[in-house]
Amino acid sequence: MHFVRMIKRFQSSSTINKEEISKFASISNEWWDPKGKFEMLHRMNPVRVSYIRSILEEKLRATSLNKSKPFENLRILDIGCGGGLLSESLARLGGSVLGVDAGEEQINIAKLHKLKNKFHENLDLNYVQASAEQLCETEYEKFDVLCGLEIIEHVDDKSLFLKSCVDLVKPEGTLFFSTINRTPSSNFLTIFLAQNVLNWVPRGTHEFSKYITPVEFEKELNLLNCEKIQFTGMIFNPMLNKWSLVSKSDFLYQIGSDLEVNYILSCQKKKQN
Amino acid sequence: MHKLLTRRLSTAVDKTYDICIVGAGPVGLSLAAKIGNSHYTNGNKICLIESSDVLKSLEENDTFSNRVVSVTPKSRLFLEEIGCWNNIPEEKVYPYNKIQVFDSNFKGSINFNSRYDEETEVSKASTAPKECTPSSSYDPVAYIIENNVIRSSLIKTLKNLNNEIEIFNNTKVNEIILDKGSFNDEWPIIKLDSGKVIQARLLIGADGQNSPVRMAANIESIGWDYDQSGIVGTLKVSGCSTVAFQRFLPTGPIALLPLKDKYMSLVWTLPKNISNLLFNLKKLNLKNDKMIFKEILNTALKNPKEDLLYFFSELEKLNDGKINFQNISEADKLKIELELNAIDFKFEREWGIKRLDSEQGGISVHDTIPVVEDIVKNSVAGFPLRLRNCRTYIGNRIALIGDAAHSIHPLAGQGLNLGLADSEALGRVLIKAIKNGDDFGLDYILEEYNSERYIKNLLMISSCDILEKVFVKVPSQFRIFEDLISFGLNSLNKMDVLKETLKKYAS
Numbered sequence: 001m002h003f004v005r006m007i008k009r010f011q012s013s014s015t016i017n018k019e020e021i022s023k024f025a026s027i028s029n030e031w032w033d034p035k036g037k038f039e040m041l042h043r044m045n046p047v048r049v050s051y052i053r054s055i056l057e058e059k060l061r062a063t064s065l066n067k068s069k070p071f072e073n074l075r076i077l078d079i080g081c082g083g084g085l086l087s088e089s090l091a092r093l094g095g096s097v098l099g100v101d102a103g104e105e106q107i108n109i110a111k112l113h114k115l116k117n118k119f120h121e122n123l124d125l126n127y128v129q130a131s132a133e134q135l136c137e138t139e140y141e142k143f144d145v146l147c148g149l150e151i152i153e154h155v156d157d158k159s160l161f162l163k164s165c166v167d168l169v170k171p172e173g174t175l176f177f178s179t180i181n182r183t184p185s186s187n188f189l190t191i192f193l194a195q196n197v198l199n200w201v202p203r204g205t206h207e208f209s210k211y212i213t214p215v216e217f218e219k220e221l222n223l224l225n226c227e228k229i230q231f232t233g234m235i236f237n238p239m240l241n242k243w244s245l246v247s248k249s250d251f252l253y254q255i256g257s258d259l260e261v262n263y264i265l266s267c268q269k270k271k272q273n
Numbered sequence: 274m275h276k277l278l279t280r281r282l283s284t285a286v287d288k289t290y291d292i293c294i295v296g297a298g299p300v301g302l303s304l305a306a307k308i309g310n311s312h313y314t315n316g317n318k319i320c321l322i323e324s325s326d327v328l329k330s331l332e333e334n335d336t337f338s339n340r341v342v343s344v345t346p347k348s349r350l351f352l353e354e355i356g357c358w359n360n361i362p363e364e365k366v367y368p369y370n371k372i373q374v375f376d377s378n379f380k381g382s383i384n385f386n387s388r389y390d391e392e393t394e395v396s397k398a399s400t401a402p403k404e405c406t407p408s409s410s411y412d413p414v415a416y417i418i419e420n421n422v423i424r425s426s427l428i429k430t431l432k433n434l435n436n437e438i439e440i441f442n443n444t445k446v447n448e449i450i451l452d453k454g455s456f457n458d459e460w461p462i463i464k465l466d467s468g469k470v471i472q473a474r475l476l477i478g479a480d481g482q483n484s485p486v487r488m489a490a491n492i493e494s495i496g497w498d499y500d501q502s503g504i505v506g507t508l509k510v511s512g513c514s515t516v517a518f519q520r521f522l523p524t525g526p527i528a529l530l531p532l533k534d535k536y537m538s539l540v541w542t543l544p545k546n547i548s549n550l551l552f553n554l555k556k557l558n559l560k561n562d563k564m565i566f567k568e569i570l571n572t573a574l575k576n577p578k579e580d581l582l583y584f585f586s587e588l589e590k591l592n593d594g595k596i597n598f599q600n601i602s603e604a605d606k607l608k609i610e611l612e613l614n615a616i617d618f619k620f621e622r623e624w625g626i627k628r629l630d631s632e633q634g635g636i637s638v639h640d641t642i643p644v645v646e647d648i649v650k651n652s653v654a655g656f657p658l659r660l661r662n663c664r665t666y667i668g669n670r671i672a673l674i675g676d677a678a679h680s681i682h683p684l685a686g687q688g689l690n691l692g693l694a695d696s697e698a699l700g701r702v703l704i705k706a707i708k709n710g711d712d713f714g715l716d717y718i719l720e721e722y723n724s725e726r727y728i729k730n731l732l733m734i735s736s737c738d739i740l741e742k743v744f745v746k747v748p749s750q751f752r753i754f755e756d757l758i759s760f761g762l763n764s765l766n767k768m769d770v771l772k773e774t775l776k777k778y779a780s
């Protein structure tokens with residue numbers, strides 16, 4: 001509670017665009033409807049978690065063998081948590097999770113959902129309304145893992161956002177980001193088709209100019225002392241209504257088009273000198 | 274938020290579970306074993322509710338129980354995977370390496386052989402009965418196992434899992450309360466007859482044909498009842514065999530599945546009124562009822578079909594609807610006995626066989642079919658036949674598996690195998706979802722199970738229905754059709770590719 005009040009004192013939010021926040025707030029009561037406006041996100045979630053799990057398992061192979069709670073003893077920050085879709089999954093896998101979002105309504109939805117679920121499951125999960133920079137300024141704590149999924153494309157000052165993210169992570173901690181590439185195909189698929197024609201995601205969810213390419217992303221992360229940066233493509237199969245990661249044996253990978261549209265990445269913050 | 278809290282408090286819940294399975298039939302048990310066997314599911318609370326007493330030793334009696342199932346190699350793989358196969362005593366598994374299928378005139382036949390048989394026995398006369406114990410060095414077509422043996426082996430498996438399954442034995446589900454809630458996050462509430470109330474993230478109906486879970490979820494079950502019923506039983510036959518037989522008769526297929534020594538299991542489909550009558554005769558405790566049943570059975574197996582039709586028409590005359598079998602007078606009983614005595618079942622049957630022999634010039638293919646010598650006491654049971662498939666196998670926080678989701682004409686003996694395949698698929702989908710930290714009760718997660726199984730089951734269900742229509746429903750006056758069936762079976766027998774496909778399909 002103390003922490004929350006502290007956060008509330010901050011007025012300025014530099015990286016988060018006000019318009020962007022209210023865009024989600026107006027539809028956030030649909031966050032937890034798997035058939036609602038966030039259906040795509042619901043369907044994407046298992047794929048994102050399986051990616052995070054495989055990267056962390058690789059890293060923690062020696063220390064953690066608990067298959068049902070692989071994230072036990074990990075302090076995880078979910079930045080841009082929205083209604084808490086990812087946060088809940090991470091907590092269910094044993095993580096101690098803090099979900100953070102700049103939108104008040106999103107945080108309320110996430111809290112409400114958690115409260116309702118408290119009847120059933122006791123997750124180590126908390127939510128706070130803040131932006132990445134605000135969190136940074138509080139110097140509250142450092143995390144083992146940070147997830148910023150499907151958020152950077154809504155952020156104005158990407159460098160500042162990423163710097164704050166890296167600051168929030170312990171040395172040798174792991175960061176995950178996922179977003180959309182800025183290519184003609186992503187423009188066609190995610191804006192023209194998904195948004196304007198098929199209404200898979202609400203109109204105005206994405207703006208093409210805010211997309212970031214893997215090359216730009218990698219450059220930023222290198223400047224911020226991150227290493228082991230690796231990218232994986234994510235594709236949606238409309239026939240199966242299913243997301244999947246692009247594997248090395250996939251055609252898209254072999255022709256070098258695996259990161260054309262959606263991608264997820266992981267990297268590690270370097271050990272301090 | 275107030276409303277939310279009060280609604281929940283109005284039904285006091287004693288305990289919550291992640292997965293609640295209703296029905297500890299073979300299908301429900303196998304799903305519990307599959308999920309409980311995985312390392313990924315530790316910490317998930319799982320319970321199984323069964324209204325009968327499944328924990329009492331199911332295999333105590335030494336004679337064969339009347340319900341046996343034919344387990345395909347694919348189902349065996351699944352039972353191996355969940356650690357159950359090894360718990361099935363070896364002497365309780367009866368593999369068979371061949372199915373011989375005949376039409377009603379013995380003109381056409383088709384053999385489904387195991388791979389071993391195909392390679393080594395081509396030259397051998399396929400008619401000679403095999404030795405009793407088939408060697409285990411090849412893949413059999415399928416294994417005959419008693420339903421109870423499978424169940425008790427699964428129970429044994431459940432006791433040794435790394436993830437404990439809580440079993441509510443002798444406990445009936447009385448009421449199910451479903452309420453989607455504003456976020457699809459209200460969990461089903463299950464009221465037990467013990468007074469206990471539990472709640473589960475996912476409620477699985479493995480509760481058989483009249484599934485209470487399906488009814489609570491208001492999932493429509495589409496299908497029809499056949500004008501036929503099934504009779505099952507255990508028979509003692511002449512000579513022993515490791516071959517399964519099936520004969521398509523105009524009145525319905527009859528099948529013998531090999532058990533141990535001289536025992537075989539019977540699955541017989543016949544018109545409802547005839548099977549009712551046969552059962553009622555049994556209840557009357559007539560002097561001859563056992564003999565009559567045996568003679569009719571042997572006629573169905575080995576005689577020209579006209580002989581069977583003759584018996585059936587004579588029996589139908591008895592059952593003209595005027596006799597109340599439940600409360601029969603001594604006079605009526607005597608009358609029935611007299612009328613039955615007027616038919617010499619044994620003579621008619623033997624005469625029919627002679628006729629067949631002379632027509633076909635002595636030894637014929639149907640000589641391989643064994644003769645029934647005795648019927649094991651209390652082993653005969655009847656059941657209605659129906660075809661059902663649900664509109665969907667899933668709902669919000671609901672999934673249906675096994676007979677709760679579909680029931681099938683038993684002529685292919687595939688009911689349990691389809692159920693086990695459901696259980697394998699749902700188990701796999703759930704374990705994957707648990708691995709990803711998903712709220713696996715949501716229907717978009719369950720959808721993967723539904724789409725994987727729905728089409729496959731529908732194909733199997735409808736092909737059995739088509740088989741039934743082609744072989745059973747064809748009116749006998751259209752001989753041409755029967756010739757076509759014979760032709761079909763014979764040419765099918767030659768078309769290896771097609772047969773291989775059919776066999777794959779059947780497994």
Ligand SMILES: Cc1cc2nc3c(=O)[nH]c(=O)nc-3n(C[C@H](O)[C@H](O)[C@H](O)COP(=O)(O)OP(=O)(O)OC[C@H]3O[C@@H](n4cnc5c(N)ncnc54)[C@H](O)[C@@H]3O)c2cc1C
Pocket residue numbers: 295296297298299300301322323324325340341342343420444445446447479480481482484485503505656674675676677683685686687688689690691692
């Ligand atoms: C005579 C006969 C012969 C067959 N032969 C074959 C064959 O040769 N090969 C084959 O593959 N299949 C065969 N089948 C089909 C096969 O037996 C079924 O497909 C199989 O048993 C289905 O298993 P299940 O677990 O889905 O359902 P069931 O075995 O019907 O189990 C359902 C369970 O749910 C329990 N239950 C129901 N309601 C409640 C409640 N309210 N509360 C608590 N518990 C409840 C019941 O007590 C029961 O134990 C045959 C079926 C019959 C009837």
